[in-house]
Amino acid sequence: xxxxxxxxxxxxxxxxxxxxxxxxxxxxxxxxxxxxxxxxxxxxxxxxxxxxxxxxxxxxxxxxxxxxxxxxxxxxxxxxxxxxxxxxxxxxxxxxxxxxxxxxxxxxxxxxxxxxxxxxxxxxxxxxxxxxxxxxxxxxxxxxxxxxxxxxxxxxxxxxxxxxxxxxxxxxxxxxxxxxxxxxxxxxxxxxxxxxxxxxxxxxxxxxxxxxxxxxxxxxxxxxxxxxxxxxxxxxxxxxxxxxxxxxxxxxxxxxxxxxxxxxxxxxxxxxxxxxxxxxxxxxxxxxxxxxxxxxxxxxxxxxxxxxxxxxxxxxxxxxxxxxxxxxxxxxxxxxxxxxxxxxxxxxxxxxxxxxxxxxxxxxxxxxxxxxxxxxxxxxxxxxxxxxxxxxxxxxxxxxxxxxxxxxxxxxxxxxxxxxxxxxxxxxxxxxxxxxxxxxxxxxxxxxxxxxxxxxxxxxxxxxxxxx
Amino acid sequence: xxxxxxxxxxxxxxxxxxxxxxxxxxxxxxxxxxxxxxxxxxxxxxxxxxxxxxxxxxxxxxxxxxxxxxxxxxxxxxxxxxxxxxxxxxxxxxxxxxxxxxxxxxxxxxxxxxxxxxxxxxxxxxxxxxxxxxxxxxxxxxxxxxxxxxxxxxxxxxxxxxxxxxxxxxxxxxxxxxxxxxxxxxxxxxxxxxxxxxxx
Numbered sequence: 001x002x003x004x005x006x007x008x009x010x011x012x013x014x015x016x017x018x019x020x021x022x023x024x025x026x027x028x029x030x031x032x033x034x035x036x037x038x039x040x041x042x043x044x045x046x047x048x049x050x051x052x053x054x055x056x057x058x059x060x061x062x063x064x065x066x067x068x069x070x071x072x073x074x075x076x077x078x079x080x081x082x083x084x085x086x087x088x089x090x091x092x093x094x095x096x097x098x099x100x101x102x103x104x105x106x107x108x109x110x111x112x113x114x115x116x117x118x119x120x121x122x123x124x125x126x127x128x129x130x131x132x133x134x135x136x137x138x139x140x141x142x143x144x145x146x147x148x149x150x151x152x153x154x155x156x157x158x159x160x161x162x163x164x165x166x167x168x169x170x171x172x173x174x175x176x177x178x179x180x181x182x183x184x185x186x187x188x189x190x191x192x193x194x195x196x197x198x199x200x201x202x203x204x205x206x207x208x209x210x211x212x213x214x215x216x217x218x219x220x221x222x223x224x225x226x227x228x229x230x231x232x233x234x235x236x237x238x239x240x241x242x243x244x245x246x247x248x249x250x251x252x253x254x255x256x257x258x259x260x261x262x263x264x265x266x267x268x269x270x271x272x273x274x275x276x277x278x279x280x281x282x283x284x285x286x287x288x289x290x291x292x293x294x295x296x297x298x299x300x301x302x303x304x305x306x307x308x309x310x311x312x313x314x315x316x317x318x319x320x321x322x323x324x325x326x327x328x329x330x331x332x333x334x335x336x337x338x339x340x341x342x343x344x345x346x347x348x349x350x351x352x353x354x355x356x357x358x359x360x361x362x363x364x365x366x367x368x369x370x371x372x373x374x375x376x377x378x379x380x381x382x383x384x385x386x387x388x389x390x391x392x393x394x395x396x397x398x399x400x401x402x403x404x405x406x407x408x409x410x411x412x413x414x415x416x417x418x419x420x421x422x423x424x425x426x427x428x429x430x431x432x433x434x435x436x437x438x439x440x441x442x443x444x445x446x447x448x449x450x451x452x453x454x455x456x457x458x459x460x461x462x463x464x465x466x467x468x
Numbered sequence: 469x470x471x472x473x474x475x476x477x478x479x480x481x482x483x484x485x486x487x488x489x490x491x492x493x494x495x496x497x498x499x500x501x502x503x504x505x506x507x508x509x510x511x512x513x514x515x516x517x518x519x520x521x522x523x524x525x526x527x528x529x530x531x532x533x534x535x536x537x538x539x540x541x542x543x544x545x546x547x548x549x550x551x552x553x554x555x556x557x558x559x560x561x562x563x564x565x566x567x568x569x570x571x572x573x574x575x576x577x578x579x580x581x582x583x584x585x586x587x588x589x590x591x592x593x594x595x596x597x598x599x600x601x602x603x604x605x606x607x608x609x610x611x612x613x614x615x616x617x618x619x620x621x622x623x624x625x626x627x628x629x630x631x632x633x634x635x636x637x638x639x640x641x642x643x644x645x646x647x648x649x650x651x652x653x654x655x656x657x658x659x660x661x662x663x664x665x666x667x668x
Binding site: 014015016017018020021022023024026028030037038040041044045049051054055058065066078080081083084087121123124129130131133145146147148149150152153156157158159160161163165195196199200226227229231252255256257259260263295297315316318319322412413414431433434435436438440441 | 484485486487489491492495496497499500501502503504514515517518540541544545546547548549550552567568569570571574575578579627628629630632633636638640641642644645646648651652655656658659660661662664665666667
């Protein structure tokens with residue numbers, strides 16, 4: 001019997017073109033996703049080197065970061081954004097790359113449309129010039145966030161030169177309590193293992209809690225792997241992944257579907273597959289989790305208080321004090337009750353249909369608190385269409401939320417959706433870095449979409465478990 | 469072939485703090501561009517404004533520094549290559565730290581900028597030494613795997629593959645990857661999904 005192997009090793013080995021003279025691996029990339037922000041310089045360099053895109057049929061593009069969510073009419077009001085979009089259109093046309101513009105009805109955040117179109121499949125290697133590419137690992141793909149020079153590498157050769165990371169298996173045992181979501185699981189993992197705990201590792205998520213999750217929940221978990229320092233995060237494919245892919249636009253059809261399913265099953269991690277490290281976390285310890293600081297590891301259960309300075313390890317005290325000062329929080333302060341100015345539901349972390357359904361359950365019949373600006377930004381046009389078919393947009397609108405068009409929006413504020421001044425935002429996105437949401441002094445509290453919806457109605461951070 | 473990077477020598481700048489993310493290194497509004505031209509002037513723009521002149525990059529003692537000394541998990545967050553591009557265009561050619569976020573590290577390598585790590589005690593000693601005497605020369609020696617300064621000669625860690633790529637001048641990976649030639653297509657064609665799971 002062959003030795004037990006992890007999905008990571010199987011997929012890595014199948015895609016290894018050769019060992020490079022410097023000891024790195026030349027890895028074939030099965031799917032390259034591109035967008036307007038990190039690709040224009042890569043295409044320019046390709047042109048300078050007189051090279052073509054090697055596998056244009058394995059390259060797909062969309063526009064997400066800079067797209068406005070109030071009106072996507074061309075030309076875009078921001079001339080810099082318009083110029084980036086024009087470059088993307090020109091580059092895709094010149095190299096024969098499929099581009100999903102708003103006019104296609106399939107535009108959206110690159111990490112939302114990959115899965116929903118069936119482009120993302122188990123056993124693939126995937127690269128995209130965006131750190132949240134780890135999202136696609138939810139299907140059992142090995143997906144790398146890369147920079148612009150590496151986008152050029154993949155355009156030119158469909159390959160990356162990589163050092164092979166180590167593997168850490170994270171098992172979440174037990175069963176999640178009501179009001180506790182995938183977002184809370186990944187925030188809890190990052191809180192426990194640290195924002196740099198995953199550097200040099202790929203994360204394999206497993207255990208009963210992950211097994212019981214829907215694909216959309218697994219996408220949320222894998223999405224934030226990079227926030228824990230791990231460039232790659234994945235879940236072995238199972239019946240839930242296979243069911244999700246059935247009938248998608250790019251999913252195999254007919255006899256090819258059966259062969260695909262057999263292949264997908266074959267690349268799952270074998271029982272007892274070796275790994276370099278193993279961590280077990282218990283679901284019963286996970287409460288609705290919320291960040292209070294300036295990195296995603298600075299998180300608390302919603303019923304907890306910030307630690308006292310004396311409770312913070314020596315080497316984290318400077319960062320703790322800096323975060324308290326920036327956020328305007330005192331050590332020992334409770335996080336529940338914090339007043340908010342803005343509520344943002346959306347992003348590649350939590351902008352999918354199940355996120356909107358859950359948030360709408362909380363929003364239904366309520367009213368956004370006076371003085372709170374609340375936005376719902378669907379992750380893709382298809383998510384928006386589905387939500388509208390279910391009447392979710394009306395629930396949000398009548399509660400006083402703005403219903404927007406698809407894009408990255410206030411997750412990173414490259415479009416007009418921004419915090420102003422020192423506003424505090426309850427956000428379903430992935431990063432609470434200083435200035436992340438568009439105002440250099442703006443403040444972000446990361447939480448699940450239902451917690452955002454509850455905070456929007458209350459005007460302050462509340463424990464959603466009291467409202468379900 | 470890209471330039472061979474064996475050692476980087478120059479004065480250094482000490483930027484204290486852990487988990488400094490790429491949004492801080494280059495705020496997202498400066499990603500609205502189709503070239504990297506002019507991005508260097510915006511390095512750490514918001515942090516510098518908030519520090520009101522007290523930021524390391526505005527410290528006259530560190531003016532003209534070619535090496536940036538940082539803490540733990542430097543460059544975490546967004547994959548934007550705009551971050552190392554901005555720091556390179558500001559004038560930094562090498563980074564010394566406790567640890568580096570992986571994508572930032574890869575982006576630096578792709579630009580021929582070495583990131584080396586020191587043990588905790590050595591890093592503190594180096595930071596203290598450079599702050600006391602900012603005019604001193606600091607040498608990042610990749611061949612010897614050391615960082616030298618008035619604080620002494622310290623063992624520096626760097627991933628073997630990355631070090632080799634810098635020493636051989638093969639850090640511009642595109643040229644190296646192209647050399648695989650038809651082996652790329654052979655690997656692709658052996659993957660069932662590339663052929664659409666057609667029967668073989």
